[in-house]
Amino acid sequence: MKRVFFNIIFMIYLVIAIFVTVCLLSYNDYKVSEFGTTSFVIVPDNKLNPDFNKGDLAIIDKADGLEIGDKFLYYDVYNEQVIIRLGTVNDIDDSNEFDVKYLIDDGEYEISDEYVIGPTSTATVMPNVGTVLGIIESRWGFLFLIVLPALIAFVNQIMVVATGIKQAKKEIKEEAKEDKKETKEKETND
Numbered sequence: 688m689k690r691v692f693f694n695i696i697f698m699i700y701l702v703i704a705i706f707v708t709v710c711l712l713s714y715n716d717y718k719v720s721e722f723g724t725t726s727f728v729i730v731p732d733n734k735l736n737p738d739f740n741k742g743d744l745a746i747i748d749k750a751d752g753l754e755i756g757d758k759f760l761y762y763d764v765y766n767e768q769v770i771i772r773l774g775t776v777n778d779i780d781d782s783n784e785f786d787v788k789y790l791i792d793d794g795e796y797e798i799s800d801e802y803v804i805g806p807t808s809t810a811t812v813m814p815n816v817g818t819v820l821g822i823i824e825s826r827w828g829f830l831f832l833i834v835l836p837a838l839i840a841f842v843n844q845i846m847v848v849a850t851g852i853k854q855a856k857k858e859i860k861e862e863a864k865e866d867k868k869e870t871k872e873k874e875t876n877d
Contacts, residue, residue: 693779700736700836703823704833704837707820707823707824707829708833709835710727710820710824711824712799713731713828716766717762717764717769717771718769718802719771723747724747724748724749724805724858725747725748726746726747726749726804726805727744727745727820728744728745728746728747728748728760728771728804729742729744729770729817729818729820729821729824729835730741730743730744730745730771730817731800731821734773735760735773736760736805738810739773739810740772740814741818742814742815742816742817742818742821743812743813743814743815743816743817744812744813744816744817744820745810745811745812745813745817746759746810746811746813747760747805747806747807747809747810747811748805748809749803749804749805749809750805750806750808751777752787753789753803754779754791755775755776755777755778755801756774756775756776757775757776757806757808758774758775758807758808759773759775759776759789759803759804759805759806759808759809760772760773760774760803760804760805760807761773761774761798761802761804762802762804763802763805764802771804773807773842774789774791774792774796774798775784776789776790776791777790777791778790780858782799786799786800786801787799787800789803809872827851828832854858
């Protein structure tokens with residue numbers, strides 16, 4: 688029973704470790720995990736209320752295009768500091784065939800399509816999961832929760848192998864002593 692419990696805990700840990708590693712490897716330029724057109728946004732503060740709360744994990748699929756009146760999340764890269772913001776499309780400027788721009792806040796700001804994360808209508812919100820994922824994805828969190836336990840397990844397996852090798856050598860020496868002893872007994876009997 689104890690072994691089954693240990694195996695279940697190990698499998699859960701393994702799935703979490705693989706998931707977090709894949710999320711980190713899938714970071715885009717704005718440190719948001721992106722899988723194709725789906726982004727995993729960890730809501731950092733309450734500035735996105737009432738749609739999102741601090742600590743939420745918002746899984747957002749980027750739609751093909753936004754319509755006037757759509758609420759959406761976007762990257763604000765003002766002064767090389769990336770902030771995730773919430774906006775509402777007031778108008779669409781598609782005069783350039785290579786880049787669509789969305790006008791928000793009564794036309795005060797233009798957001799290029801490349802900075803759009805996705806509309807809030809496609810969002811799946813997981814309350815407080817973002818806080819946990821954020822801690823695990825941090826440098827120290829990843830070190831202590833993923834790397835260190837994996838290193839301890841690796842060192843433990845090396846010790847198990849080394850103990851097995853010592854035991855095998857000891858058994859070989861004992862067999863060699865017994866063979867020598869039997870050979871001497873045969874020689875003395877002959």
